[in-house]
Amino acid sequence: MARAPEPARSTAPGGAPGTLLTSADVARVVDRMAHQLIERAASGRAEDGADGGLADLVLVGIPTRGAPLARRLAARIEAFTGTRVDVGTADITLYRDDLRLRGVRALEPTVLPDAGIDGRLVVLVDDVLFSGRSVRAALDALRDLGRPRVVQLAVLVDRGHRELPIKADFVGKNVPTSRSQQVRVHLAEIDGADEVLVTDGEPGVREPRGEEAR
Numbered sequence: 163m164a165r166a167p168e169p170a171r172s173t174a175p176g177g178a179p180g181t182l183l184t185s186a187d188v189a190r191v192v193d194r195m196a197h198q199l200i201e202r203a204a205s206g207r208a209e210d211g212a213d214g215g216l217a218d219l220v221l222v223g224i225p226t227r228g229a230p231l232a233r234r235l236a237a238r239i240e241a242f243t244g245t246r247v248d249v250g251t252a253d254i255t256l257y258r259d260d261l262r263l264r265g266v267r268a269l270e271p272t273v274l275p276d277a278g279i280d281g282r283l284v285v286l287v288d289d290v291l292f293s294g295r296s297v298r299a300a301l302d303a304l305r306d307l308g309r310p311r312v313v314q315l316a317v318l319v320d321r322g323h324r325e326l327p328i329k330a331d332f333v334g335k336n337v338p339t340s341r342s343q344q345v346r347v348h349l350a351e352i353d354g355a356d357e358v359l360v361t362d363g364e365p366g367v368r369e370p371r372g373e374e375a376r
């Protein structure tokens with residue numbers, strides 16, 4: 163198996179606004195996370211006797227950008243191992259506890275692999291981990307979709323400021339931020355190019371997504 167790439171170097175010192183990850187950094191971080199997922203799926207099999215390994219793994223992306231991220235991780239795992247990994251998406255909108263604060267938005271698709279998630283290792287995938295409220299909502303959404311054997315969390319960027327006892331199992335990049343800053347993840351599938359920025363934007367103001375942006 164190829165060696166996991168070294169951690170990405172940030173181009174902005176922690177907390178300073180600017181480019182946190184370039185396109186090349188994003189690719190390197192995704193590759194490293196894919197290697198970590200491969201190793202963890204293998205060691206989980208040894209620890210608890212589950213016989214699935216990567217076949218047991220389902221990557222479930224949290225829209226918006228968690229969905230393409232999950233697909234990329236699956237593609238890289240397949241490139242490294244030759245094994246196809248199941249991918250899905252789980253819309254969390256109706257499970258949020260802060261819907262009234264955030265305003266109305268269109269629902270995104272929830273799509274699970276044919277084999278479902280019962281008894282499997284589900285790794286939730288998101289671009290940013292901040293308060294933890296999106297992940298909490300995703301856990302509630304999963305409860306309505308099946309009963310995984312284990313649920314883990316993979317995020318591209320952990321920026322701190324948790325409001326709930328939630329911790330990621332796989333983190334692409336930890337970045338200290340002030341609460342008022344924003345971490346903006348741009349992915350080619352949605353935004354035309356890969357890039358992660360730290361901005362001094364207003365909290366609670368979201369960038370337009372997909373069709374809204376065009």
Ligand SMILES: O=P(O)(O)OC[C@H]1O[C@H](OP(=O)(O)OP(=O)(O)O)[C@H](O)[C@@H]1O
Nearest residue numbers: 225226227288290291292293294295296
């Ligand atoms: O830990 P939290 O405080 O929940 O913040 C993280 C979430 O915020 C962003 O999503 P957002 O809700 O802005 O929607 P988007 O993914 O559609 O941009 C991001 O994609 C995470 O899902």
Ligand SMILES: O=c1cc[nH]c(=O)[nH]1
Nearest residue numbers: 290292343344345346
């Ligand atoms: O900074 C943040 C906070 C929540 N969600 C994001 O995408 N960025």
